[in-house]
Amino acid sequence: MWLVKKFFIRSLSKFIGFMFARVDLPEPKLLSGPGSLKKLPALIQSKGVRRVLLVSDKGISSLGLIDPLVEALSKAGIGCTIYDDVRPNPTIANIDSGVEIYRANKCDGIIAFGGGSPMDCAKVINARISNPNKTVIQMQGGMKVSGPLSPMFAVPTTAGTGSECSLGAMVSDPESHAKFGVASPYLVPPCAVLDAELMVGLPPHITSSTGMDALTHAVESYIGNWASDYTNSHAEQAVKIILRDLEATYHDGSDMDRRQNLAMASHHAGLAFTRAMVGYVHAISHNLGGLYGVPHGLANAVILPLILDFCRQDCEVQLSKLAIVGGLGRNDESAKTLSVRFIDKIREMNRNMGIPTGIAQLQASDIPRLARQALAEAHPQYPVPRLMKQAECEDILQKLLIIGP
Ligand SMILES: NC(=O)c1ccc[n+]([C@@H]2O[C@H](COP(=O)([O-])OP(=O)(O)OC[C@H]3O[C@@H](n4cnc5c(N)ncnc54)[C@H](O)[C@@H]3O)[C@@H](O)[C@H]2O)c1
Ligand SMILES: [Fe+2]
The missing domain is CATH 1.20.1090.10 (Dehydroquinate synthase-like - alpha domain)
Structure with a gap:
């Protein structure tokens, strides 16, 4: 019995691997080095974005880590709405709240600012914005997200999850206690900032x-x-x-x-x-x-x-x-x-x-x-x-x- 099961798992895995190797996965454009966050507003401007949703968590916002960026965005004439209620192991409710705030404020781009939790949450918020007829649960698994998505800029503050360059996002469902993945090449953030100044604390x-x-x-x-x-x-x-x-x-x-x-x-x-x-x-x-x-x-x-x-x-x-x-x-x-x-x-x-x-x-x-x-x-x-x-x-x-x- 185990031998048969093993054969099926291995065969399917080989097939998925063969197909997946043919998927063209993008890599984010990088701003890298201590202080590189300062270059982000100009990059956002160059993409024609006028108002961003900045997705983060309370731990990060209470440290004041996002304040200089918010100020620089304002100087560059880019509007910014902050959503900093993301929980560790982000939930479906976190994503749905982010989607509402994005729409209510007529945002046209997203900054994911934090560890894997805010980054994953922001990725799925972005997926839901461009796939309005799908719930988070319906996007579970691979290749259920259609693109293109709104411009997204990932700013990791932990080192870390690699979510700033991965095609996946992990979501928790507090009702079923399940944690599941949403995966699509469209979820790879097109731009990422690797700035050690955000990580020294x-x-x-x-x-x-x-x-x-x-x-x-x-x-x-x-x-x-x-x-x-x-x-x-x-x-x-x-x-x-x-x-x-x-x-x-x-x-x-x-x-x-x-x-x-x-x-x-x-x-x-x-x-x-x-x-x-x-x-x-x-x-x-x-x-x-x-x-x-x-x-x-x-x-x-x-x-x-x-x-x-x-x-x-x-x-x-x-x-x-x-x-x-x-x-x-x-x-x-x-x-x-x-x-x-x-x-x-x-x-x-x-x-x-x-x-x-x-x-x-x-x-x-x-x-x-x-x-x-x-x-x-x-x-x-x-x-x-x-x-x-x-x-x-x-x-x-x-x-x-x-x-x-
Ligand atoms: N998408 C992917 O490819 C991928 C890969 C691995 C993990 N993940 C997911 O990422 C999540 C975990 O992310 P994580 O480990 O980065 O932690 P996290 O984002 O949950 O953050 C953990 C804590 O660190 C704090 N924090 C973050 N940056 C800080 C800073 N610079 N200074 C002070 N405090 C800071 C946060 O406020 C939070 O309290 C999990 O949900 C995991 O499943 C995703
Ligand atoms: Fe991991």
Whole structure:
């Protein structure tokens, strides 16, 4: 039975991968470097946009991070309406409110300003504006969004999700406790700003968890079956920077160069995973996010070493290459030694940045359902190196009940 199921999952995954490789995915035009946000109003003007909806969250607006931009937009004669009610793991209601405010204020463009939550929310608001007859639920999955969409400018303030260059957006449904994706090439923001000045105040625990999210994107894209030379080259650049700079930035977030490097690493990882996809770490993490609201990056950081233990033998060569890229070993060492060292390094980074080994909110009674949902999300669209059975997924979730330092 399992062999038949495996055959179907693998065949479908191959077919989806074959078709997806033929989709022309755009990449955002980048404004990059500390202070680069200052160039955004002129770029918005050049697109003929007259009034933007600025989508953010209260954490960011209360820090005053958006104030200089709002002032600069006003000086440039661009109207700006702020919607800063986006919640972490943004909800359908967040999107619907944003759509109403966009329409009521006759906006003609969107700025997504924040971490993955405001960026994903803004992407789906934009999709709904141009697809007025579809609800968010009806856009769930791939290729349900028609374009073109209104001009969008993504300003990530975490490093991060890579949402500024990805074709996806994750939405939570508080009613069903599900977290689902909307994916379309039209969702790739045409313009993005990578400005480290916005990230120097990022608290250590968000620096670490969002950095580990970016590392997970790079690793899952690299070990998956849809990886290409293009995605591998971006994933390698991300891994190199994150292994070198993340821990130091967690301990001292004020170094602008390191912050800029990490913003770029997150972008590289985004370019890799938007084409080569993610894997079981994300499948489990999305479901923990949907059910308990566990922060996405934190869940990924905790789950990543467990999934790599599970599939190490099936992606030993890829993990050993990443170990070398990350400066953890030499070419003449065995793939087994190097791949184990790479996983150990992830555990060490987690420990050094105060990331626990388990998920405090997880209830043992929820494990069978979480495993079922995670596998339904992963099969067949995540091209994982080793397929997982229900019992194996439950075993991994059981391990998350033990909260270590
Ligand atoms: N679309 C994609 O490709 C993609 C990829 C990965 C994750 N995601 C989604 O992104 C969401 C997570 O995004 P995230 O990890 O960036 O976190 P987030 O956007 O939820 O933000 C987390 C917290 O950090 C604060 N914050 C953000 N920037 C800050 C700054 N510069 N200074 C101080 N505080 C700041 C926010 O106010 C918030 O309280 C999840 O919903 C996840 O599923 C999307
Ligand atoms: Fe992620």
